[in-house]
Amino acid sequence: MLTDVRMFAIELLRSYKKIFKYRDLEEITGLPAPALWRYINMKIIPSVERAKEIVNRLTLPSVINRIFENNIITVDGNIFNLSRIIYNVSILKIFSYLAFREFSGYGITAVATVEVDGIPIAVNVADALNAKLVIARRRPDVGIKNYYQTSYIARDPPAVINLFLPADSLNEGDRVLIVDDLLNTGRTSLALIKLIRMANAEPVGIFSILAIGKKWKYALEKAVKKIYVIKQVNVDEQS
Numbered sequence: 077m078l079t080d081v082r083m084f085a086i087e088l089l090r091s092y093k094k095i096f097k098y099r100d101l102e103e104i105t106g107l108p109a110p111a112l113w114r115y116i117n118m119k120i121i122p123s124v125e126r127a128k129e130i131v132n133r134l135t136l137p138s139v140i141n142r143i144f145e146n147n148i149i150t151v152d153g154n155i156f157n158l159s160r161i162i163y164n165v166s167i168l169k170i171f172s173y174l175a176f177r178e179f180s181g182y183g184i185t186a187v188a189t190v191e192v193d194g195i196p197i198a199v200n201v202a203d204a205l206n207a208k209l210v211i212a213r214r215r216p217d218v219g220i221k222n223y224y225q226t227s228y229i230a231r232d233p234p235a236v237i238n239l240f241l242p243a244d245s246l247n248e249g250d251r252v253l254i255v256d257d258l259l260n261t262g263r264t265s266l267a268l269i270k271l272i273r274m275a276n277a278e279p280v281g282i283f284s285i286l287a288i289g290k291k292w293k294y295a296l297e298k299a300v301k302k303i304y305v306i307k308q309v310n311v312d313e314q315s
Contacts, residue, residue: 081124081127081128081131082121082122082123082124082127084127084131084173085115085122085126085127085128085130085131085134086115086116086118086121086122086127087169087173088130088131088134088135088169088170088173089101089112089115089116089130089134090116090166091166091167091169091170092104092134092166092170093112093116094166095143095146095147095164095166095167096142098112098113104133104134104136104139105129105130105133105134106133107130115130134170135173135174135177140170140174140306140307141307143161143167143170144161144286144307147160147161147164147167148160148161148286156258156286156288156309158193158257158258158285158286161257161285162193162196162197162257162285163196168196168197168200169200171197171200171201171285171306172197172200172201172203172204173204174304174306175201175204175205175253175255175283175304176201176204176205178281178283178302178304179205179253179280179281179283179302179304180205182251182253182280182281182301182302183251183280184205184207184251184252184253184280184281185207185208185247185250185251185252186202186207186208186209186210186246186250186251186252186253186277187201187202187205187207187208187209187210187252187253187254187255188210188211188212188246188252188253188254188255188268188272189209189210189211189212189254189255189256189268190211190212190213190214190239190256190264190267190268191211191212191213191214193257193258194255194256194257195211196257197255197256197257197285198211198255201253201255201283202255205253207253210241210245210246210252211245212239212240212241212267212268212271213239213240213241214237214238214239214240215238215240216240217240217242220242222242222243222244223240223241223242223243224240224241224243224271224274224275225238225239225240225241225271226238226239226267226270226271226274227239227267228263228264228266228267229263230263231261237264237267239267239268239271241271241272241274241275243275245275246272246275246277247275247277248275248276248277249276249277249278250272250275250277250278251277251278251280252272252277252278252279252280253280253281253282253283254268254269254272254279254281254282254283254300255282255283255284256282256283256284256285257284257285257286258284258285258286258287258288259282259284259286259287259288259292259296259305260287260288260289260291260292261291261292261295262291262292262293262294262295262296263295265282265292265295265296265299266295266296266299269296269299269300279299279300280300280301280302281300281301281302281303281304282296282300282302282303282304283303283304283305284303284304284305284306285305285306285307286305286306286307286308286309287305287307287308287309288309289309289310290310
C-alpha cells in the first residue's frame with residue numbers, strides 16, 4: 077500500500093466518493109466540492125498537512141459508523157448480514173486502511189482468515205500490509221497432501237467444524253494477523269490460532285469488521301498482542 081499520506085488521502089476520498097455524495101464529503105471534510113473533485117481526480121495533490129487532516133476526518137469513528145448505518149442489515153436485533161460491506165470494494169479499501177494504521181508497526185508477514193466471508197477483507201488487508209494471504213478451509217484441497225488440522229464445536233447450528241491449513245502456507249517465524257468479518261464466540265479465531273502455532277508461526281493480532289457481545293473478548297484477549305474491532309455491538313450472545 078502507498079505510504080505517502082497525500083496518496084492515502086486521495087485513495088480514501090476516491091473510495092468514499094463511491095459510497096457518499098459530494099455534499100456528504102463536504103460535511104465530513106469541511107472542504108468545498110470543487111476542491112474535493114480536484115483531489116479525487118488528481119488535478120492537484122493536497123499538501124501533507126491537508127492530507128493528514130483529510131485522513132483524520134475520514135477515519136473518525138462517527139464517520140465510519142455512517143458506513144455501517146447505511147450498509148448493515150439486522151434481523152431480530154441479533155443476526156447481522158454484512159454482505160453489503162464484505163462485497164463492496166470501496167468499503168473494504170477504507171477498512172483495510174484502518175488495519176494498516178493499527179498494525180503496520182507489528183511486522184506482519186502474513187494475513188490469515190477462514191473461508192468464506194472473511195476472504196474479501198483479508199485480501200485487502202494483506203495488500204495493505206504487503207503480506208501474504210493464508211486461508212484455512214473446512215475441507216482439504218485436492219492436490220495438497222500436507223496439512224495442519226484442528227477442529228472446534230460450533231453451536232449455531234451445532235456441529236463439529238474441521239479446519240485445514242496447507243503446511244507450506246506459513247513459514248517458521250511468520251508474524252500473522254488474523255482477519256475476520258465477524259467475531260462472536262471467538263471459537264473460529266482460537267482454532268486458527270492453534271493452526272498458526274502448529275506451523276511455528278506467531279499469531280500477533282486480530283482485526284475484525286464487527287464484534288458481537290463480549291464472549292470473543294474473554295476467549296481471545298490473552299491469545300494475541302492486539303485486537304482491533306471496527307464496530308462493537310453489545311447484544312445478548314446467542315452462541
